[in-house]
Amino acid sequence: MRSGLDVSTFATRRLQRQYIRNIDRQLISEEDTFLWLWKRDLKAETESKIVAAQDQGTERKYYATKILNTETDSKCRLCQQFDETIHHTISACPILAKEQYIKRHDRVCAQLQFNICKETGVQLDKKHWYEHVPKSVETGQGDNVTILWNQHVQTDRTIPNNKPDIIIRDNEKRTCMLIDVAISGGQKCD
Numbered sequence: 001m002r003s004g005l006d007v008s009t010f011a012t013r014r015l016q017r018q019y020i021r022n023i024d025r026q027l028i029s030e031e032d033t034f035l036w037l038w039k040r041d042l043k044a045e046t047e048s049k050i051v052a053a054q055d056q057g058t059e060r061k062y063y064a065t066k067i068l069n070t071e072t073d074s075k076c077r078l079c080q081q082f083d084e085t086i087h088h089t090i091s092a093c094p095i096l097a098k099e100q101y102i103k104r105h106d107r108v109c110a111q112l113q114f115n116i117c118k119e120t121g122v123q124l125d126k127k128h129w130y131e132h133v134p135k136s137v138e139t140g141q142g143d144n145v146t147i148l149w150n151q152h153v154q155t156d157r158t159i160p161n162n163k164p165d166i167i168i169r170d171n172e173k174r175t176c177m178l179i180d181v182a183i184s185g186g187q188k189c190d
């Protein structure tokens with residue numbers, strides 16, 4: 001377990017580096033973006049890998065070509081179309097977009113749905129979110145809340161995107177909260 005001082009030093013050092021300089025501050029909440037560093041949910045090794053990735057310090061070909069000068073071709077190994085920066089790999093590669101980004105999106109939604117179920121008293125089969133497989137319909141708080149997963153919403157007019165990731169329906173107040181998740185790179189493109 002890392003001490004508070006270690007985390008503070010770590011975060012301060014991190015804030016001085018490239019990622020923070022590149023963030024478009026008008027588009028994101030800095031406090032929420034860095035919350036994961038203060039919560040200490042991850043192992044130190046995992047944290048350092050994520051920070052290195054955000055700082056472009058991982059073994060990407062763009063880094064090897066432009067910074068280390070150990071390679072001459074900076075193009076992505078998967079799509080061969082764009083520079084292989086970490087931001088390309090995590091959010092902009094057309095090859096990864098076909099399957100891997102969708103899987104990641106679905107896992108984020110599954111964790112969110114798991115937490116909503118816990119908060120609303122739904123009985124869950126699994127103890128951990130990463131084992132959890134969402135069901136189409138869950139009911140919580142004595143049938144007062146219905147949680148829908150990946151369900152079409154019937155509308156009077158045709159709406160092309162009518163399938164939110166999660167719907168929380170309050171059956172007493174007769175209200176619905178629609179949740180649609182987008183995984184943002186949180187980064188403007190250089």
Ligand SMILES: [Zn+2]
Nearest residue numbers: 076078079093
């Ligand atoms: Zn690519």
